[in-house]
Amino acid sequence: MATDINKRLAQLRARRDGSDRLAMDSAARSEWLGKALSSGAETVQESWEKRASVNNKHTAYALGAMQAVSATYTRVSVETAERIGNQLESRLGKAGLNVEFRLQGSVPLDVHIRRVSDVDLLTIDTDFLVYSTSGVQGRNGYYVQTPKTSLSVLQTLRNFIEVELPLAYPQATVDTSGAKAVKIHGGSLPRMVDVVPAHWYDTDAYQASKIEADRGIQILDKKAAVTLTNYPFLHIRRIIDRCNGAGGGLRKAIRLCKNIKADAESEGTAISLPSFDIASTMYHADMTNLAFGRYFELSILAETQRHLDVLARNNEYAKTLMVPDGSRQIFDTPAKLQGLLSLSLQMDELLRRVAAEQGAIAITLEECRNAIRYLNQ
Structure with missing residues (x-):
């Protein structure tokens, strides 16, 4: 499941600077072009792009995929x-x-x-x-x-x-x-x-x-x-409350999953898990592990991979999980379980690549998680 990390980084930047929607309509195009002409938006780097060395492209992608869109x-x-x-x-x-x-x-x-x-x-x-x-x-x-x-x-x-x-x-x-x-x-x-x-x-x-x-x-x-x-308001409140308890780590994990889904699908790998259900899935992750992201941001990747791996390997457990508002099961169709597996495999690969870039000699996914969990970036 080799991926083109240069392409993924380019697509991540395009989503974040708005150039992915240039063909959508004239107002969005004018907004982007105005920013580009006034500030050289094509070359401006975001902070996440400067936190990993030039050779650590998977690490840069993982960090960037977690970040919020500018307010x-x-x-x-x-x-x-x-x-x-x-x-x-x-x-x-x-x-x-x-x-x-x-x-x-x-x-x-x-x-x-x-x-x-x-x-x-x-x-x-x-x-x-x-x-x-x-x-x-x-x-x-x-x-x-x-x-x-x-x-x-x-x-x-x-x-x-x-x-x-x-x-x-x-x-x-x-x-x-x-x-x-x-x-x-x-x-x-x-x-x-x-x-x-x-x-x-x-x-x-x-x-x-x-x-x-x-x-x-x-x-x-x-x-x-x-x-x-x-x-919808109960869904929002419960995710916000849990995210606040995890120092913002839950939102970062959700964004990471959504970015990986977007890039995987652009490469032809379908991930049949809607945004609502991705957020609901990560709602059940270990908040203590996500909270380490306040100090070691790559620990969010480690916990996200661990959580998805557990669910993908144990469908019966996955099917017991409810959406945050309690109205239904998250994985209520076979297609969603297949989407979970596809997303989990994508996250496995990213974890392995990031661990390798950090110099880890790791074989198992657990070893990869341990190698990056407490790294400063």
């Missing part, structure tokens, strides 16, 4: 979503629809790996919700009954979004073919935004705590004409 560029992603939200709030309000907005996905969790990252914008109808009848407020008659249904409310909201977005951004491309989101990009928008119609679902936990992380949402699957319940 400046993440802010552009958030601000683009906010612009769209402001337009929709005004336009939908005139039609009698009251909405509010939240972000979900990799950007608010800070595990996105591209400077030009797509953003998920939940557009939440605030005039309708569903609730658990077993919750404290549900039992005590707090909620008002309505003849409306979740499906009809979300279908109406989706229809209005599909009409209003092209009117608000006539130069942009609006794609209404998706089952769960309306995609918009181009024109004056420097980022692609997935606009997801939703309404609130008040869980038992939320009725008791009034903490938004405990609150669910329901979204529309337009093609199947059904609604789906998700818990």
Whole structure:
């Protein structure tokens, strides 16, 4: 499973400087070219590129693949979503629809790996919700009954979004073919935004705590004409809490996995494990081991490889692991287990290459982990 590390480093840099999306739309291209002309962006090195010697390319890749995208560029992603939200709030309000907005996905969790990252914008109808009848407020008659249904409310909201977005951004491309989101990009928008119609679902936990992380949402699957319940804020909160306890190591492990997946797939190796499930998988890693990354960053590679190896070798154990919000098993299809194996093998190879670059005479994967766990880079 030999890899071209020069190609992988080039692809990593391209994701991080935005040049991987130059063909996506004019606004993203203008942003990148403006940075290049004003600051020589093509030649500027990030700090991770200077921490490994010129011959230690796998080490440089491992370190770079863990790092967060610059907060400046993440802010552009958030601000683009906010612009769209402001337009929709005004336009939908005139039609009698009251909405509010939240972000979900990799950007608010800070595990996105591209400077030009797509953003998920939940557009939440605030005039309708569903609730658990077993919750404290549900039992005590707090909620008002309505003849409306979740499906009809979300279908109406989706229809209005599909009409209003092209009117608000006539130069942009609006794609209404998706089952769960309306995609918009181009024109004056420097980022692609997935606009997801939703309404609130008040869980038992939320009725008791009034903490938004405990609150669910329901979204529309337009093609199947059904609604789906998700818990994006609980997912985010639990990963952030665990990551904070590991000194930031959990987010770095997630980014490392996502970068390796992106590069492996560009080389023809499919890794059928979505971003959400990669984050969920690493949520169950050893946080004590990841916490060593505060002082020895390569220990994050060591723990990530160890954890994936354990799961890939013991599918029965892997199938017991739940996503952070507790709503389902992570590995709920054979394809995901195959994706786990493919990702694990990719991580094995990176570990071996990094250990060799550090002068380790190691044969087993455990020896490789021990060789790099406490190295300063």
